[in-house]
Amino acid sequence: MKRGYPESPSASVGPPQSRTKYNPNGDGHFLEDESTKIFARKVADHYSARTNQTLEERENSPIIHLKKLNNWIKSVLIQLYARQGGAVLDLACGKGGDLIKWDKAKIGYYVGVDIAEGSMEDCRTRYNGDADHHQRRNKFTFPARLICGDCYEIHLDKVLADDAPFDICSCQFALHYSWSTEARARRALANISSLLRPGGTLIGTMPDANVIIKKLREAEGLDFGNSVYWIHFDEEFSEKKFKSSKPFGIKYKFHLEDAVDCPEWIVPFHVFKSLAEEYDLELVFAKNSHEFVHEYIKKSEYVDLMRRLGALGDGNQDQSTLSQDEWEVAYLYLAFVLKKRGQPDRTPLNTKRDRGQMHISKEDIMYISSN
Numbered sequence: 433m434k435r436g437y438p439e440s441p442s443a444s445v446g447p448p449q450s451r452t453k454y455n456p457n458g459d460g461h462f463l464e465d466e467s468t469k470i471f472a473r474k475v476a477d478h479y480s481a482r483t484n485q486t487l488e489e490r491e492n493s494p495i496i497h498l499k500k501l502n503n504w505i506k507s508v509l510i511q512l513y514a515r516q517g518g519a520v521l522d523l524a525c526g527k528g529g530d531l532i533k534w535d536k537a538k539i540g541y542y543v544g545v546d547i548a549e550g551s552m553e554d555c556r557t558r559y560n561g562d563a564d565h566h567q568r569r570n571k572f573t574f575p576a577r578l579i580c581g582d583c584y585e586i587h588l589d590k591v592l593a594d595d596a597p598f599d600i601c602s603c604q605f606a607l608h609y610s611w612s613t614e615a616r617a618r619r620a621l622a623n624i625s626s627l628l629r630p631g632g633t634l635i636g637t638m639p640d641a642n643v644i645i646k647k648l649r650e651a652e653g654l655d656f657g658n659s660v661y662w663i664h665f666d667e668e669f670s671e672k673k674f675k676s677s678k679p680f681g682i683k684y685k686f687h688l689e690d691a692v693d694c695p696e697w698i699v700p701f702h703v704f705k706s707l708a709e710e711y712d713l714e715l716v717f718a719k720n721s722h723e724f725v726h727e728y729i730k731k732s733e734y735v736d737l738m739r740r741l742g743a744l745g746d747g748n749q750d751q752s753t754l755s756q757d758e759w760e761v762a763y764l765y766l767a768f769v770l771k772k773r774g775q776p777d778r779t780p781l782n783t784k785r786d787r788g789q790m791h792i793s794k795e796d797i798m799y800i801s802s803n
């Protein structure tokens with residue numbers, strides 16, 4: 433469902449923070465221009481305009497089982513890596529769809545950041561327990577702060593200096609929005625690295641570039657998809673070849689029924705891995721969603737969770753299950769875990785929780801302009 437949402441003053445975006453070339457010997461150039469701002473705004477406006485769904489709308493969604501499957505994947509990642517009482521940075525938190533998952537993990541502090549004003553507002557009401565939809569209305573047990581801004585542009589390390597260090601950073605279905613330019617990708621990683629404690633964890637999900645490029649090459653033209661999604665590449669990629677010297681700014685249009693309709697960017701995973709290493713973030717694993725499901729569904733605690741979420745039916749009366757087309761969309765994504773270098777410390781948990789609140793008013797959301 434769409435809603436009208438006014439553009440916020442935070443739409444103004446500043447000059448690039450970094451112009452360092454990824455491959456100094458290559459022919460890549462990383463101009464930050466007006467289009468970068470326009471695309472960041474397009475993404476923000478798209479997500480801002482999506483309202484919370486009622487339970488009925490949600491259950492009638494053509495991708496309801498995919499949404500449940502993705503929730504299962506995120507829950508498994510959170511259960512694997514969240515530490516009780518820990519401080520969480522949820523980058524591109526959206527409407528706060530993971531708040532309940534974090535609550536179950538008994539975290540101690542939560543900071544959510546997102547560029548979409550409408551989503552921030554939904555996240556705020558959900559956190560307060562006021563949301564008029566299927567989510568439960570109980571209060572959460574951890575204090576929280578919400579920040580509205582472009583987390584691939586602003587220096588979050590400065591904004592959140594007093595809230596850091598975080599034990600875990602989560603960036604779900606969103607890191608690829610940083611890959612429009614090298615400067616933004618670097619800012620994303622610099623923000624994450626500087627805010628995580630040594631030994632802290634980055635968990636996330638994002639499109640699997642290998643799968644998308646393979647599907648593009650198999651397609652007759654520059655479009656492919658099925659009944660619930662389509663992807664379109666522009667003519668500039670008609671040769672379907674991508675220079676290793678230009679790993680940023682490979683844009684495509686992504687449409688997922690009842691969920692996404694905006695520009696996205698390819699993230700060549702080997703480049704992500706090596707760039708992350710420059711920021712002291714070491715890969716623990718990356719697995720395509722299919723592989724992830726096959727691996728963790730073997731574990732009894734996650735089978736139970738899957739049954740409760742119902743992505744694959746509840747095993748009893750509910751025979752409804754993920755369609756083949758939804759399963760194909762799941763294949764477009766991967767899950768990843770990285771660790772910040774350094775000794776995993778045994779020091780007491782972050783004690784800055786007094787910066788958060790147990791009830792967030794509209795005025796408590798911090799709006800940050802990029803310049």
Ligand SMILES: C[S@@+](CC[C@H](N)C(=O)[O-])C[C@H]1O[C@@H](n2cnc3c(N)ncnc32)[C@H](O)[C@@H]1O
Nearest residue numbers: 479524525526529546547548582583604606609
């Ligand atoms: C697919 S949604 C995922 C939301 C949430 N992480 C989840 O899993 O439910 C992608 C989110 O990324 C956010 N996003 C995109 N670009 C961003 C940016 N530059 N800074 C902060 N958030 C951004 C969008 O506003 C949107 O909420």
